[in-house]
Amino acid sequence: MSPIRQLDEAVSELVGDGDVVALEGFTHLIPVAAGHEIIRQGRRDLTLCRMTPDVIYDQMIGAGCARKLVFSWGGNPGVGSLHRFRDAIQHSWPVPLEIEEHSHAGMANRYTAGASGLPFAVLRGYAGTDLPAHTESIKTIECPFTGESLAAVSALNPDVGIVHAQQADRQGNVQMWGITGVQKETVLASKRSLVTVEEVVDELEPRPGAVVLPKWVVSAVAEVPGGAHPSYAQGYYERDNDYYQRWDPIGRDREQFRQWVDTEVLDVERSAR
Amino acid sequence: MSVGAETASTAGTAESASREFTADEMMTIAASRSLRDGTACFVGIGLPSTAANLARRTHAPELVLIYESGTLGAKPDQLPLSIGDGILADTADSVVSVPEIFNYWLQPGRVNTGFLGGAQVDKYGNINTTVIGGDYDDPKVRLPGAGGAPEIAASCQEVLIVMRQSPRSFVESVDFVTSIGYGRDGGERDRLGLPGRGPVKVITDMGVLEPDPQTRELTLTHLGPGVDVEQARAATGWSLRVAEELTVQQPPTEAELSVLRELKATTGKGDSQ
Numbered sequence: 189m190s191p192i193r194q195l196d197e198a199v200s201e202l203v204g205d206g207d208v209v210a211l212e213g214f215t216h217l218i219p220v221a222a223g224h225e226i227i228r229q230g231r232r233d234l235t236l237c238r239m240t241p242d243v244i245y246d247q248m249i250g251a252g253c254a255r256k257l258v259f260s261w262g263g264n265p266g267v268g269s270l271h272r273f274r275d276a277i278q279h280s281w282p283v284p285l286e287i288e289e290h291s292h293a294g295m296a297n298r299y300t301a302g303a304s305g306l307p308f309a310v311l312r313g314y315a316g317t318d319l320p321a322h323t324e325s326i327k328t329i330e331c332p333f334t335g336e337s338l339a340a341v342s343a344l345n346p347d348v349g350i351v352h353a354q355q356a357d358r359q360g361n362v363q364m365w366g367i368t369g370v371q372k373e374t375v376l377a378s379k380r381s382l383v384t385v386e387e388v389v390d391e392l393e394p395r396p397g398a399v400v401l402p403k404w405v406v407s408a409v410a411e412v413p414g415g416a417h418p419s420y421a422q423g424y425y426e427r428d429n430d431y432y433q434r435w436d437p438i439g440r441d442r443e444q445f446r447q448w449v450d451t452e453v454l455d456v457e458r459s460a461r
Numbered sequence: 462m463s464v465g466a467e468t469a470s471t472a473g474t475a476e477s478a479s480r481e482f483t484a485d486e487m488m489t490i491a492a493s494r495s496l497r498d499g500t501a502c503f504v505g506i507g508l509p510s511t512a513a514n515l516a517r518r519t520h521a522p523e524l525v526l527i528y529e530s531g532t533l534g535a536k537p538d539q540l541p542l543s544i545g546d547g548i549l550a551d552t553a554d555s556v557v558s559v560p561e562i563f564n565y566w567l568q569p570g571r572v573n574t575g576f577l578g579g580a581q582v583d584k585y586g587n588i589n590t591t592v593i594g595g596d597y598d599d600p601k602v603r604l605p606g607a608g609g610a611p612e613i614a615a616s617c618q619e620v621l622i623v624m625r626q627s628p629r630s631f632v633e634s635v636d637f638v639t640s641i642g643y644g645r646d647g648g649e650r651d652r653l654g655l656p657g658r659g660p661v662k663v664i665t666d667m668g669v670l671e672p673d674p675q676t677r678e679l680t681l682t683h684l685g686p687g688v689d690v691e692q693a694r695a696a697t698g699w700s701l702r703v704a705e706e707l708t709v710q711q712p713p714t715e716a717e718l719s720v721l722r723e724l725k726a727t728t729g730k731g732d733s734q
Contacts, residue, residue, distance in 0.1 A: 214530050214559055215545020239559070240608075261608035265543045266506060269605070277603045289591070291607040292529060293563040300560045312568055315653050316641030317611050322597050366550045367530045370559045397556055422547050429542055 191360035191408045195384065195415075198408040199225045202380050203234075206255075207347040210237040210299075210378065211244065213419060214369025215265065215427075219352040220244045221415035222384050224453045227251045237346055239295045239370060243418070243435050246270040247453070249285060250445050256286040258344070260295045264439075267432050271439040281442065289323055294341045298325070299370050301343035302377025313339045349378030352416045353401075354423060355392060356385045360403035363392045366422030368399050375401055384412040386424045482713050484666035485625075486721060487685050489515065490713045492576070492623050492664045493721075500573035501525040503613050506544050508623050509576030511724065514540060518720050527572060529609040531557045539727035563609070567616050570656045575617030577660075578624050580604050581635045584678050584699045586622065586642020586660035588614065589635035597637065607639050614640035619661045626665035626696040633699040643677035650677075667693040668710060673702070680704050686712045 193201070203209060203226055211219045223244040226234075236245055237258040242265055248254055250272030262273050276285035290298070297309035310329065315337075320326040325342040351371040353364035362383045364371065375381045383401065388411045392400070403409075418431035438448045492512035496502055498521035504513045514537065517524045526535045530545035534554030541549050550556050557565075566572060579588035580602075590610060594601025614620055622642075624630060634645065642660045643650045650659050659677075663670040669683035681693050682704040694701045713721075 215543045216530070216547065216550075259606065261606045263605035265545075274603045278600065289606055291611040292559065292609040293568070293612040296560040296563050300564075311564070311612075312615065312656070313612050315615055315655055316638065316644055316649055317607070318591070318597075318638045319607060319611065366547065367532065367545045367556060368558055369530065369545075372558065373560060420547055422550060426547065427543070 190358065191403055191406055192356070192358070192388065193408045193410055195221065195225050195410040195412050196229070198382050198410050199229055202348050202382050202407060203229070203231055204347075205231055206233045207231075208235040208237065209348045209350065210344070210346040210374050211350045212238055212369060212371050212374040213352060213416065214240060214367055216367040216369070216420055216422060217352040217364060217371065217416050218242070218244060218419035219350045219384050219415065220417060220419065221412045222350045222352070222382060222410075223248055224456075226253060227449065227453050228456070237344060239292055240265070241270065241273065243270070243432060243439075246272040246435070246439055247449070249273050249276050250282070250439070251449050251453070252282040254285060255283065256288065258288040258290070260290045260292045264432055264435060266429070267436050271436075272445060275442070288325060289319060290326070290341070291319065294326065294339070295344070296370055296373070298341045298344035299373035299377050301341070302345040303373040306343060308340045308342050310338050310340055315339070344377060346374070346378045347380060349374040349381045350384070351375060351381075352384045352412075352421070354386050354421055355389050356383065356409045356411075357389055357392050360406055360409045361392060362401040362406055362409060363395070363398050365395050365398040372399050372401065375405060380407040381405070382408045382410065384410050384415040386413055386415065386421050387411065480713070480715060480718055482718055484685060484688075486713060486718065487710065488623065488625070488664055488666045489721060490717050491669065491710055492621060493519065493717070495621055495662060495664065496521050496524055496574060499523045501527055501571065503527050503529070503567065503572045503575045503609070503617055505529075505576055505578065505609075506541065508578065511540060511721070512623070513576070514724055515717070515721050518724065519717060527562070527566060529559070529562055531559055531562045533557060533562075533566065540724055542728060563612060567609075567612055570616055570618060572617045573619065575613035575620045575657075577610050577613060577620055577622050577640060579610075579622070579639065581630055581632050582622055582624055582642070582663060583632050583635045585644060585647045586663065586672060586677070586679055587635050587638045587644065588622065588640040588642065589637045591637040591639045593636050610640040614642070614659070615655045615657055617657045619658050622660050622663040624663065624665060626667045626693070628696060628698040631697045631699070643672060647677035665696075667696055671704075678702060681707065683708050683710050685710050
């Protein structure tokens with residue numbers, strides 16, 4: 189059966205309350221439309237994982253979807269702070285937010301371990317920092333060969349991994365290119381996966397450096413043109429830098445934020461395909 | 462040890478000082494001069510990116526720019542607005558995944574220089590970008606977190622810290638060690654045996670601080686043109702030591718200033734953080 193679905197059906201099938209969910213995308217190809225669909229469907233108590241929670245996670249946290257955040261850098265890139273994220277941590281609004289905090293290298297290795305089917309990954313990281321004292325998923329181990337003291341981080345295996353890509357073919361094979369961050373690892377580490385794509389094409393064209401995710405590792409593919417906006421999709425559209433700037437005053441104010449969620453997400457008739 | 466052009470302050474000419482410049486411009490230019498041609502630099506967005514791109518356009522055309530999004534050898538013709546800007550992928554020698562950039566390129570010590578900033582730095586060059594005040598679970602201010610910094614601080618052959626100096630940001634001891642300099646007592650880094658040497662310079666809008674070779678305490682070694690020692694002391698939250706031989710930074714040259722201003726104009730927004 190083809191994994192190609194409508195976005196709302198796919199989110200409804202794949203994402204349940206209380207799930208561990210990773211929406212990844214490193215500046216490029218952020219699955220924003222899928223995040224909005226999760227808000228629309230009113231999912232709660234999610235553990236949201238992401239190396240760089242930015243505006244879409246600020247929106248999901250502000251909308252009350254998240255109970256916990258697993259992350260390594262939370263900010264509005266190029267603009268400043270995430271105010272919904274801060275409000276949740278500092279004032280428990282709209283609900284308390286637990287955090288599990290890593291470095292980028294740590295998170296990347298946690299996904300790699302998850303994708304590799306291993307219980308943990310090893311890196312020369314975190315030494316001399318205060319992070320291990322606050323994060324259960326970082327331990328120190330001794331190398332069995334050299335005796336060197338190294339960091340071990342537990343594998344991250346989300347219930348659902350969600351990424352955005354440029355194209356899929358009609359069978360559901362996915363292709364992405366440009367900056368592909370940790371997206372391949374996220375899909376392979378996750379029990380279920382959803383890929384939103386700019387376009388479904390008859391045939392994928394081979395491209396240098398492109399990542400291909402064969403249909404048998406992807407649970408569902410949904411065609412959502414513009415689904416990464418305000419981030420960008422290389423070859424399709426550029427980053428909407430003004431959006432990130434405009435987000436700052438909206439995110440700062442609870443009331444402005446509530447109105448924004450109502451008009452821009454909840455009252456949107458239905459999701460894009 | 463220090464090969465940056467600003468050490469040759471006696472070479473400052475009347476022409477070079479004839480044009481007005483800001484302390485921030487001096488700071489960016491000093492950072493740029495610290496990058497040697499033909500070396501590899503791990504670049505963060507904002508001032509480090511401006512400085513690295515300036516260096517590539519002035520004295521270091523073969524400088525290799527590495528961004529944590531996975532772009533190796535990026536050669537952008539305008540300032541990127543984020544670490545994952547499409548222009549970085551378009552102009553890079555290679556685009557690799559995020560696990561690869563941290564594990565293969567940063568961790569083994571292949572990168573000469575890392576550039577870091579932060580909300581707080583202390584007298585032993587430790588950096589905090591995590592929380593300020595209160596305790597970790599109930600902070601006064603929640604900051605973005607670690608990102609790539611802990612491993613950049615540990616593994617780059619040398620680290621440059623670039624920050625505006627103020628008593629609030631230059632503190633006796635950071636509230637949280639996100640990225641290690643020389644550790645809480647100045648000797649921790651050596652005991653840990655980290656691959657990189659640690660912070661070799663802290664470049665500020667007041668001048669340059671360098672670690673004392675024995676105690677590792679940051680010591681004022683260079684003053685910005687027109688800045689005096691009392692101003693630098695007043696901008697420091699600990700009792701700042703001053704090197705016996707205090708040099709005045711060579712002011713920006715006409716060429717440096719015009720290239721910097723042209724570069725910043727290319728983004729439309731200038732420094733994005």
